[in-house]
Amino acid sequence: MHKQLLGPSITFFPQPTTLVSTIDATGKINIMTASWVAMVSKTPPTLAVSLHHLRQSYANIREQGEFVVNVVPADLVLAADYCGLRSGKEIDKLAVTGLTTVRATKVAAPLIAECPLNLECRLTLEVPLGDYRLLLAEVVEVQATASAIDAHGDLSANSFDPLVYLGGIREYWSLGEKRATAYKDGLQLEKP
């Protein structure tokens, strides 16, 4: 199978589309798109997000030690893209996108109401990586709206319809269909 060399680069794989919400010392809210986001521990629940060091969101997190990661549904794709294009230093992104905020329970930064799943985070460690800052944070509370939860009370991708970001090729995609249940269906390969 012929392999083509692309060199050292940022390449593409499915990533989350999230909006990070923060406040500054005066209480002014900022929101910013982030797809360099991953879970990194269960003990305790810990999330990693990497931001450019010149971002207002980074300054706010540095100063306040708290932020919320809001998971974006597919129908908010234009708002999500917009919040990655413009700086909160110049523009009130909430006003342009029409997104609204509600109070979080454990952190001062607000939730974005229109995002069905919200992770309240408290900064625990920062790792400088060139122009970027990797921020590790404990997930101190998770909130969900009805659209993220099915009739059995479980989180559900069908009603949520989370937006996928493909970094490297810079495209937003919706989910298609469920292909397998994890930690289960792979065992079929052991059957004779």
Next chain:
Amino acid sequence: MHKQLLGPSITFFPQPTTLVSTIDATGKINIMTASWVAMVSKTPPTLAVSLHHLRQSYANIREQGEFVVNVVPADLVLAADYCGLRSGKEIDKLAVTGLTTVRATKVAAPLIAECPLNLECRLTLEVPLGDYRLLLAEVVEVQATASAIDAHGDLSANSFDPLVYLGGIREYWSLGEKRATAYKDGLQLEKP
């Protein structure tokens, strides 16, 4: 909008499905599924992956300082799930899944031939996080096969069909349809 409290937890958003390939001191290959993977810097291109500290893959990376992240296409969903269920200490996962390896160019760990995109990585930093270890690595080479690249020579999600993992609800999904071009379509919100 009513929000339901779920408590501190690992929750769900779209994540990549990858297979991490490593070798031990004797040259024995191991592969393992990883979805706690994110890009974290462009300067230089840096990837983060978090693994449980008891994993053979972690021991191999610790010892060798190198690994390959192989991005999984949707049709390999059973192989991907299997490689997260079983330990390389007990089972030859390449034999069970039928996956094959080819030599990398810049690291000793091999690529998985059936994965259309492969990131050759060199460990730069390790951060302990409870039972997990966050590994930061420079992406020293990216390789792609024809199925990852379209007629114009660009990376393409249509032919690649990368598999999405939804952590928290433990489901694998395929992509549906492209919803927007990033760093562009969001500007529509500024039009009067």
